[in-house]
Amino acid sequence: MENLNIQIEVNKELYCKKPDTSELGQKILSKSIELIDEIGFEAFTFKKLGAAINSPESSIYRYFKNKHMLLVYLTSWYWSWIEYEIVIATANIESPKERLLKSVGVLTKPIMENTLIPYINETLLSNIIISESIKSYHTKDVDEENKKGYFKTYKRVVKRVSDILIELKPEFQYPHMLISTVIEGAHHQKYFAEHLPALTDFNKENNAIEKFYTEMVLNFIK
Amino acid sequence: MENLNIQIEVNKELYCKKPDTSELGQKILSKSIELIDEIGFEAFTFKKLGAAINSPESSIYRYFKNKHMLLVYLTSWYWSWIEYEIVIATANIESPKERLLKSVGVLTKPIMENTLIPYINETLLSNIIISESIKSYHTKDVDEENKKGYFKTYKRVVKRVSDILIELKPEFQYPHMLISTVIEGAHHQKYFAEHLPALTDFNKENNAIEKFYTEMVLNFIK
DNA sequence: CAAAAATGATAGTATTACTATTATATTTGC
DNA sequence: GCAAATATAATAGTAATACTATCATTTTTG
Numbered sequence: 001m002e003n004l005n006i007q008i009e010v011n012k013e014l015y016c017k018k019p020d021t022s023e024l025g026q027k028i029l030s031k032s033i034e035l036i037d038e039i040g041f042e043a044f045t046f047k048k049l050g051a052a053i054n055s056p057e058s059s060i061y062r063y064f065k066n067k068h069m070l071l072v073y074l075t076s077w078y079w080s081w082i083e084y085e086i087v088i089a090t091a092n093i094e095s096p097k098e099r100l101l102k103s104v105g106v107l108t109k110p111i112m113e114n115t116l117i118p119y120i121n122e123t124l125l126s127n128i129i130i131s132e133s134i135k136s137y138h139t140k141d142v143d144e145e146n147k148k149g150y151f152k153t154y155k156r157v158v159k160r161v162s163d164i165l166i167e168l169k170p171e172f173q174y175p176h177m178l179i180s181t182v183i184e185g186a187h188h189q190k191y192f193a194e195h196l197p198a199l200t201d202f203n204k205e206n207n208a209i210e211k212f213y214t215e216m217v218l219n220f221i222k
Numbered sequence: 223m224e225n226l227n228i229q230i231e232v233n234k235e236l237y238c239k240k241p242d243t244s245e246l247g248q249k250i251l252s253k254s255i256e257l258i259d260e261i262g263f264e265a266f267t268f269k270k271l272g273a274a275i276n277s278p279e280s281s282i283y284r285y286f287k288n289k290h291m292l293l294v295y296l297t298s299w300y301w302s303w304i305e306y307e308i309v310i311a312t313a314n315i316e317s318p319k320e321r322l323l324k325s326v327g328v329l330t331k332p333i334m335e336n337t338l339i340p341y342i343n344e345t346l347l348s349n350i351i352i353s354e355s356i357k358s359y360h361t362k363d364v365d366e367e368n369k370k371g372y373f374k375t376y377k378r379v380v381k382r383v384s385d386i387l388i389e390l391k392p393e394f395q396y397p398h399m400l401i402s403t404v405i406e407g408a409h410h411q412k413y414f415a416e417h418l419p420a421l422t423d424f425n426k427e428n429n430a431i432e433k434f435y436t437e438m439v440l441n442f443i444k
Numbered sequence: 445c446a447a448a449a450a451t452g453a454t455a456g457t458a459t460t461a462c463t464a465t466t467a468t469a470t471t472t473g474c
Numbered sequence: 475g476c477a478a479a480t481a482t483a484a485t486a487g488t489a490a491t492a493c494t495a496t497c498a499t500t501t502t503t504g
């Protein structure tokens with residue numbers, strides 16, 4: 001089947017030159033995801049990325065101000081994509097409880113797809129989000145960058161799912177806390193399963209993450 | 223009242239020269255906590271620390287291999303201290319449920335004390351743990367460092383509290399997941415409250431974090 | 445008091461994170 | 475189809491970082 005003509009829009013503030021409209025820009029996105037996944041965000045540099053795509057680092061600087069902004073861009077792209085996945089998963093479903101559980105599923109299930117946009121490997125991108133995305137907002141400039149709207153898409157996802165929670169249980173006092181706990185928790189548990197298994201009970205066979213966080217949410221709304 | 227003669231032991235692997243037994247070492251610990259809290263871990267350098275304590279950077283390198291190891295040291299110190307706090311909070315309490323709730327309290331309440339060790343400001347240290355500690359294990363060397371025991375004290379805290387959970391409800395399948403979710407979740411919510419309030423419902427007045435995570439744990443064990 | 449250990453002072457190196465400049469290629473608008 | 479505009483490549487350069495090395499001086503300790 002043909003792909004949908006979908007484009008994920010990213011806030012203009014996050015890039016110097018729009019990367020998804022030129023060949024070089026797409027190569028930068030594509031290869032940076034592979035490279036960050038492979039060597040980690042700390043060891044990742046524009047020089048190495050340049051070498052990997054056969055372009056000088058100065059060309060990459062025309063697209064992104066620095067590697068921090070590239071990470072913010074990728075994170076924002078990811079959350080826009082997740083929002084889209086939630087919209088699709090909950091479309092035409094009447095029951096708010098059902099919509100909530102579908103949303104929690106999107107937020108906690110492993111990401112296996114990689115078909116929406118040819119130059120973005122969604123599976124690798126989700127690995128990066130799990131391992132590195134906290135670094136995009138755990139910085140000394142977080143307040144300033146938040147004001148500029150750098151984290152808008154993440155906040156929108158939390159709001160969208162929290163709104164379903166409120167629909168279901170209007171008196172519930174901690175909707176955003178619960179949803180952000182589910183999101184960050186699921187990321188941590190996936191990371192722990194791979195690197196610090198003593199901190200989790202999840203492994204690749206038992207699918208415990210979705211079960212655990214679904215149960216957690218259900219416990220709160222009943 | 224006199225202070226207890228308590229010393230927090232840190233794994234020998236984490237330092238080159240034991241910092242808590244010399245004046246310079248204690249100054250390094252003390253000032254690094256202030257400086258990391260003030261300018262953030264990324265901007266923190268041994269050169270700046272040296273300037274702050276009037277010692278050359280080369281002297282600091284004799285105590286810690288690099289700033290990453292210093293962060294791992296501080297994190298390990300913190301978890302040993304939290305373990306001690308949990309032990310005290312749960313001592314002589316018969317009921318496992320009560321012990322569990324006390325432990326969750328230690329893990330989620332804001333840290334206001336600063337009296338145990340004169341050269342460690344526990345309040346500032348807990349800010350660093352909230353803002354920066356994930357960076358100590360979100361690295362490409364995490365597996366290797368985990369093998370060397372760098373994260374032992376964190377794992378021991380999770381195990382200690384999980385064991386109480388298991389005592390209470392032996393059939394519960396996700397004890398480590400639940401406790402690590404509480405710990406990381408509480409840290410995130412504190413960070414969000416200060417920097418990304420749209421992601422939480424906590425603020426300094428409502429004391430929501432302890433309530434929320436206590437309720438979460440109780441939901442799971444009833 | 446001598447030997448050992450810790451600290452200070454200073455210098456040096458490779459890498460990082462950029463900025464700047466000029467040349468070459470590619471796109472576009474008439 | 476060609477000139478003008480724009481994008482990219484090639485190259486060089488700079489300040490800061492993250493160390494390592496050396497030697498002199500001070501402090502501790504047996």
